[in-house]
Amino acid sequence: MANLPKRIIKETQRLTEEPVPGINAVPHEDNLRYFDVSIHGPSQSPYEGGIFRLELFLPEDYPMCPPKIRFLTKIYHPNIDRLGRICLDVLKSNWSPALQIRTILLSIQALLGAPNPDDPLANDVAQKWKEDEKTAIETARQWTRTHAMS
């Protein structure tokens, strides 16, 4: 990783020096484009109290193309599927090269606080969310306790 672009170096530096509250991102020593991420579930959401692990990879073309991000911790959320893939516009069609790792992770944290069952990735979860929101939220809370707190 001799030719790490200045942009990535700077972003990594700022992430460690001025971390975003509730978000942690650390690059692998042997691959500085690969980050271990953890996001705290936002308060007053069914994910509150949970710490969710994610993996983040910056492809060769970054920042011309978006980072690849996936949840590693199991999570019950209408916009996140069982493989941890995330349905979020800024990670796909609405990506802009002026966005950064920190802004994207903030968007993901916000997504946890505001699930959007009308634009689902996990169809079964979204269905439940629409039919019986109360039970769905309870399930999400249950999953948070089982998988994201240890």
Next chain:
Amino acid sequence: MKFAHEFMETLSSSAFPPEWASSAIQYKQLKKCIKRVQKELQALGLDVDMLKDGRGPVFEYMFDGTVQSFHPKLVVKVDESGGLQVGWGIDEEARRRLEELLRKLRRQKEMGERSGEQEEREGRSSMSSDESSDESVEGDIPHPHTTSEIEIPLFADVEFFHTLTSELESLDELQTKAKGSIETDIISIGDSVARVATPKTFNSRSDLYPWREVFRLYLETSIFFSTQEIESYKERTPEEAEKKLQVFENEIERLGIAKQFKCSNSKVLLEQFMGMNQMVLRVLRFQAINKVAMRKILKKFDKRTALGAAPTFPLFISTHNFLASQLARALCFTMSTRILSIIPQLDDYLCPICQYITIKPVRLACSHVFCVRCLVKLQREYKSNCPMCRNDVVLKADASNIDPSLLRFLKCYFPKECREKQRVNEREVVREQWMTVREGKEEGAEPGCAVM
């Protein structure tokens, strides 16, 4: 006792100018004054416990008037016959004495007061007892309009608060003076730095780069304020600021910036800059210690008299300049407009995509600026939206969007950074060309000549 000692120590040991120490809050003198208030209250037969119990239903203590001219007053609520409210738990002896005092005061009042003022006072009193009526546990409170208030004159009390406010005023004056002199320093240092740090084009012995480093470190250390969102940009305590200032000075020393100066004047200016920051720190420390002194003396006042001034007095004078002023904020603002802004910092001229200096700068129709190389990359991929604002402007940009005055400015103030960006661009172009040549080979097309 302990604080009085600590206060004197701080005043004498912190290198404050002598005229400051003499303007500081006269803690000892105020303490003596409290004793006089205490004696005065005792002479009237009002002891601490009695005042503590009776505050609210029977006694009321307030600051009357405006900050410029006020007097503290203690009033007793009495019923129509001039007697105290029944059921208030004090012993007979104390009650008799108090009633005696009230009778005396009432006689004086009737003799000396004009009737108009009296009406006004009674009108107000009925309101205040209305408010307090539900706090009182007594069932047989007389009707509001039958009660009235009698003021108990306390001369030492008036003296105490007038001394305290006049001290605050002299502190305020001192602070205004110190602020003015620091501001003058800031402006003169700023003008001198501007001369030694003009770009090389105009000044062959330019100290542009070392001074930029000084100011970059200064901003980064954020001595008097936090610049981090996580700490919500709050003002630092003098102790924190002192530590930060030390960190800054050590860093300047470690990097050997003074040795990089080519102009002999720069070294002197750097010392002046440091001295000026030390001065700001001293003013802040002086302000902080005096605020503590005021808080402590009021607490002591309350402990000895039970009049309850500690919570109300600071509110009453909260608009006072000395307490309200955001000195550090004001001075840092002057510093950033008169000194720090003289030298442009690289952070303000970075391409939001590649994080190098925006050379050559392309200004899109939405007025966002990117380096020409990143813009070309966007166009190659037919991305039409501005990365900053998503306006449909990227594909419409052409050579005429290069901002010539910004280009000249960047070349003048950031020659090294411009050359660095140039080298990075060249390397990238070479790599791209090599990739196209290799891809051509792999696709089995005409090998072609790889020499360029």
